[in-house]
Amino acid sequence: MMAVRTENIVKYLGKALVLKGISVEIKPGEFFFVLGPSGCGKTTFLRVLAGFLFPDEGRVFFGERDVTFVPPHKRNAAMVFQHYALFPHMSVWDNVAYGLKVRKLPRSEIERRVREALRLVRLEGFERRLPMQLSGGQQQRVALARAIAVHPNLLLLDEPLSNLDAKLRAEMRSELKSLQRQLGVTTVYVTHDQKEALAMADRIAVMKDGQIVQIGTPTELYRKPNSRFVAEFLGDANVWEGRIKNVHSDLVTVELPFGELKCHPPSFPVSEGGRVLVMIRPEAVAVEVNCSENIEVTNAFTARLEQAIYLGEATEIVARVGETIVKALHFRPLDGGLQNEIRLRFAPDDLTLLPHEVA
Amino acid sequence: MKSDLGSLPTTSPFSLTRSLRRIRHEYSPKTLALWAGLWLVFLAFLFYPIAFMLKGAVIYEGQFTLDFFKLLLRDPQLADALKGSFGLALTSTALTLALAVPIAYAMVRYRLPFKSVLNVLLLVPMISPPFVSAIAVRKLLARFGPINQLLISLGLVDPTNPPSWLDYPFWGIVVLQVLHFLPIAYLNCVAALSRIDRSLEEAAQSLGASGFRLFRTVTLPLMTPGLFAAGSLVFILAFTDLGTPLVFNYTRVVAVQIFHRVEQALEDPTGYAMVLLVMALSVAVFWASKRWAERWQVQTIPRASGETGERILPLPFTVLITASILLVTFFAILPNIAVLLNALADRWFMTILPDRWTLRYFHQLLVYPLAATSIRNSLLYSLASALLDILLGLAIAYIVVRRKAPLPHWLDGAAMLPLAIPGIVVAFGYVGAFANTPLDPRQNPVLLLIIAYAIRRLPYMVRACYAGLQQVSESLEEASLNLGASPFWTFVKVTLPQIVPHLIAGGIMAFAFAMLEVSDSLILAFDQRYFPITKAIYALSNRLEGGVQMASAMGVLGMLVLAISMAISTRLMGRRMGEVFRM
Numbered sequence: 001m002m003a004v005r006t007e008n009i010v011k012y013l014g015k016a017l018v019l020k021g022i023s024v025e026i027k028p029g030e031f032f033f034v035l036g037p038s039g040c041g042k043t044t045f046l047r048v049l050a051g052f053l054f055p056d057e058g059r060v061f062f063g064e065r066d067v068t069f070v071p072p073h074k075r076n077a078a079m080v081f082q083h084y085a086l087f088p089h090m091s092v093w094d095n096v097a098y099g100l101k102v103r104k105l106p107r108s109e110i111e112r113r114v115r116e117a118l119r120l121v122r123l124e125g126f127e128r129r130l131p132m133q134l135s136g137g138q139q140q141r142v143a144l145a146r147a148i149a150v151h152p153n154l155l156l157l158d159e160p161l162s163n164l165d166a167k168l169r170a171e172m173r174s175e176l177k178s179l180q181r182q183l184g185v186t187t188v189y190v191t192h193d194q195k196e197a198l199a200m201a202d203r204i205a206v207m208k209d210g211q212i213v214q215i216g217t218p219t220e221l222y223r224k225p226n227s228r229f230v231a232e233f234l235g236d237a238n239v240w241e242g243r244i245k246n247v248h249s250d251l252v253t254v255e256l257p258f259g260e261l262k263c264h265p266p267s268f269p270v271s272e273g274g275r276v277l278v279m280i281r282p283e284a285v286a287v288e289v290n291c292s293e294n295i296e297v298t299n300a301f302t303a304r305l306e307q308a309i310y311l312g313e314a315t316e317i318v319a320r321v322g323e324t325i326v327k328a329l330h331f332r333p334l335d336g337g338l339q340n341e342i343r344l345r346f347a348p349d350d351l352t353l354l355p356h357e358v359a
Numbered sequence: 360m361k362s363d364l365g366s367l368p369t370t371s372p373f374s375l376t377r378s379l380r381r382i383r384h385e386y387s388p389k390t391l392a393l394w395a396g397l398w399l400v401f402l403a404f405l406f407y408p409i410a411f412m413l414k415g416a417v418i419y420e421g422q423f424t425l426d427f428f429k430l431l432l433r434d435p436q437l438a439d440a441l442k443g444s445f446g447l448a449l450t451s452t453a454l455t456l457a458l459a460v461p462i463a464y465a466m467v468r469y470r471l472p473f474k475s476v477l478n479v480l481l482l483v484p485m486i487s488p489p490f491v492s493a494i495a496v497r498k499l500l501a502r503f504g505p506i507n508q509l510l511i512s513l514g515l516v517d518p519t520n521p522p523s524w525l526d527y528p529f530w531g532i533v534v535l536q537v538l539h540f541l542p543i544a545y546l547n548c549v550a551a552l553s554r555i556d557r558s559l560e561e562a563a564q565s566l567g568a569s570g571f572r573l574f575r576t577v578t579l580p581l582m583t584p585g586l587f588a589a590g591s592l593v594f595i596l597a598f599t600d601l602g603t604p605l606v607f608n609y610t611r612v613v614a615v616q617i618f619h620r621v622e623q624a625l626e627d628p629t630g631y632a633m634v635l636l637v638m639a640l641s642v643a644v645f646w647a648s649k650r651w652a653e654r655w656q657v658q659t660i661p662r663a664s665g666e667t668g669e670r671i672l673p674l675p676f677t678v679l680i681t682a683s684i685l686l687v688t689f690f691a692i693l694p695n696i697a698v699l700l701n702a703l704a705d706r707w708f709m710t711i712l713p714d715r716w717t718l719r720y721f722h723q724l725l726v727y728p729l730a731a732t733s734i735r736n737s738l739l740y741s742l743a744s745a746l747l748d749i750l751l752g753l754a755i756a757y758i759v760v761r762r763k764a765p766l767p768h769w770l771d772g773a774a775m776l777p778l779a780i781p782g783i784v785v786a787f788g789y790v791g792a793f794a795n796t797p798l799d800p801r802q803n804p805v806l807l808l809i810i811a812y813a814i815r816r817l818p819y820m821v822r823a824c825y826a827g828l829q830q831v832s833e834s835l836e837e838a839s840l841n842l843g844a845s846p847f848w849t850f851v852k853v854t855l856p857q858i859v860p861h862l863i864a865g866g867i868m869a870f871a872f873a874m875l876e877v878s879d880s881l882i883l884a885f886d887q888r889y890f891p892i893t894k895a896i897y898a899l900s901n902r903l904e905g906g907v908q909m910a911s912a913m914g915v916l917g918m919l920v921l922a923i924s925m926a927i928s929t930r931l932m933g934r935r936m937g938e939v940f941r942m
Binding site: 012050051052054056057069071072073074075076077078079081082083085086087088089098099102103146147150156 | 377380381383384385387832834835837838839840841842843844845846848849852853856857
């Protein structure tokens with residue numbers, strides 16, 4: 001298992017500055033995700049790790065080895081390409097054996113490893129097929145088998161599931177995760193799909209415009225994003241603009257159009273009168289249908305139910321507190337029709353303060 | 360974990376340190392060596408001869424002078440030739456386009472019967488250089504030749520005083536050039552038409568335009584890049600065509616004037632000046648059309664598959680259009696048929712068709728020394744030049760398409776330069792630049808002929824390789840590198856197997872065109888022992904006893920080689936064949 005470290009990677013593609021100084025430290029055996037919208041530079045970063053691109057500034061380390069300018073074929077960092085890049089003129093077997101033949105392994109060893117790899121991706125019996133005789137999911141598995149057969153120090157995955165249909169994608173998610181655990185290989189996975197990242201990652205780096213915005217575990221990022229961008233990119237979020245009313249060591253009161261919210265102090269400095277954003281996930285909003293009115297509870301507000309969409313496992317609620325729209329997810333059936341008064345409660349633990357951004 | 364996100368780089372992408380960093384790390388030393396080698400080839404065999412002529416033309420006895428250019432422009436004979444070449448090229452280009460545009464339009468936009476057959480027939484005139492047909496046609500047009508005999512028997516001309524067609528060599532040359540260049544213009548027009556986004560025409564139609572108005576206001580303007588491309592290509596070819604005027608003994612063109620100065624290349628610097636003038640002109644035309652094409656470049660949106668966009672016309676129109684195309688095609692193929700008839704004619708005098716047939720001249724090709732040697736020579740030269748082309752084309756395409764060395768666009772530009780620089784220029788430059796060196800064509804032209812052929816056809820070869828490489832997804836190569844294969848191994852195991860058809864197709868075309876190359880062959884081969892086919896044809900055509908017939912027999916042979924080669928190449932390249940002949 002190998003650690004990977006990059007120091008301030010800068011890369012221009014033509015005149016465009018695509019990577020603006022990327023520094024990450026990936027732990028040995030970690031399943032590391034790079035998540036971001038298209039065009040944020042995540043694939044460029046992956047190609048720098050693979051050695052297809054050399055950075056214009058900065059360094060890349062595999063363990064203690066400086067690999068910044070090591071050509072791709074000398075890195076032992078196997079990649080699974082977005083469109084698989086299976087050699088069309090070679091059978092499944094030859095595709096998987098390719099990297100092993102290049103390494104001039106003895107025949108018996110090649111045979112053993114190809115079988116092992118095909119077994120791991122559950123493609124035994126397809127050895128003689130040509131890539132074009134396989135379905136998308138099968139091709140994807142061949143690409144994966146080809147990459148793991150060489151026992152890479154680093155496994156790179158470039159949106160490997162983006163060409164599969166939704167059902168297969170969900171299936172492959174858990175499969176990939178358990179395969180990565182089994183192999184224990186340090187893995188970098190690039191995607192724009194936040195669900196994939198949350199489901200599989202040990203840690204996620206969220207990228208935007210060639211920079212990393214935040215790095216953390218899925219729960220950290222989801223529950224404690226450091227910016228509106230991260231909050232909204234990782235899932236549905238209510239984000240409201242407010243003004244700090246007062247600051248105590250363990251509690252911050254924020255004034256919003258519909259009332260005051262008590263929150264935990266954020267990691268960035270705040271001062272009374274300063275503008276902030278308040279974020280809460282829809283599923284964290286507590287919805288009370290039959291509210292007993294006279295009980296005084298913190299952060300609870302009466303709201304008008306505007307829309308309720310029944311999704312089966314939950315009900316998506318759009319409500320209005322004063323003029324402010326609140327999205328909520330309610331996990332019990334909602335009896336009673338629209339126009340009902342409901343009560344919404346925002347627990348301080350679930351509220352996150354975000355720095356106010358000037359557009 | 361680092362919380363700071365690194366400072367923003369402020370320097371520009373093109374700083375010196377970054378460029379050095381790129382050159383040092385991104386390019387492999389082997390590829391750089393290959394790159395340098397390619398530039399050496401271009402320097403030695405493309406730029407040096409031109410530079411040599413330039414020096415010869417402007418420096419006399421150590422002094423800079425423009426006297427030779429002035430001399431050139433004052434010489435009435437040369438001024439006349441310049442005018443003649445211009446007139447010829449403009450006339451040929453205009454007529455060629457006037458034929459090619461409607462035919463291309465009909466072929467692309469209408470549903471016509473036997474379209475695939477028509478498509479092949481339209482390309483047939485490519486298989487023989489116009490000068491070979493000229494030899495046969497000259498005989499056809501003789502005062503008492505078959506054409507006049509036909510007209511006499513139809514009662515159209517006076518049998519005692521038939522018109523003397525050969526008194527109008529200008530129009531003879533024009534006709535032959537137009538018929539020969541038609542396929543190239545046609546291919547370019549078809550390409551231009553199919554690049555047009557059909558929804559633009561549909562938009563015009565929905566706004567009420569139709570028929571000729573639609574064509575004039577939308578289709579034609581959108582076609583202009585392709586039209587300019589085709590036009591400039593034809594113009595340059597016509598302007599510098601040496602063989603056809605030579606056969607018609609028409610000296611009022613620059614190419615022939617240059618040809619007659621080859622012998623005194625070293626003594627008379629006006630030859631250089633003239634060649635440079637021609638080169639400057641054709642490069643300017645080429646450049647202008649390129650610029651024009653870029654200005655008009657329209658992004659096409661690919662159509663949903665299955666929709667051909669062919670319109671069905673009422674039956675009478677369909678018949679009329681098909682018949683017209685067939686008629687043009689018939690005339691375009693006629694010179695080739697004339698070559699065949701000449702080769703097979705035992706006696707052909709005062710009759711419409713030969714009255715006795717023979718295979719004697721084909722047999723003579725095997726035994727008559729000049730013919731047999733030249734065929735053997737041409738096979739050797741062409742094979743060598745095709746192999747050279749494959750190597751050069753592959754290396755250039757690899758470097759350019761995959762950006763494996765600095766300044767790939769410059770390399771591409773150098774490789775495409777032979778499209779703009781006429782064959783006579785390069786050949787003439789070789790004669791001067793390599794005189795009294797081991798490569799001196801007066802002593803032994805073999806190497807220079809091979810190189811000249813290779814460089815002439817290099818643009819086509821490079822394009823065939825481009826087409827091939829662009830089909831191979833770069834990520835396949837990356838996957839191979841990523842799995843630990845070296846760049847060379849990757850090229851051999853992954854890239855090469857997938858572009859073999861293109862290489863073969865390009866190589867065959869290079870071979871076939873080398874077999875029938877005219878200007879280099881006529882200019883560079885001095886000694887009979889080294890004559891290639893075309894020079895032998897030219898030499899034979901001036902002999903009295905059976906010379907024309909033997910020349911024609913050799914022409915038939917060449918046409919066969921070219922036809923077969925084109926068929927194979929088209930099979931291998933599929934629909935991408937058209938791309939090779941475009942600008």
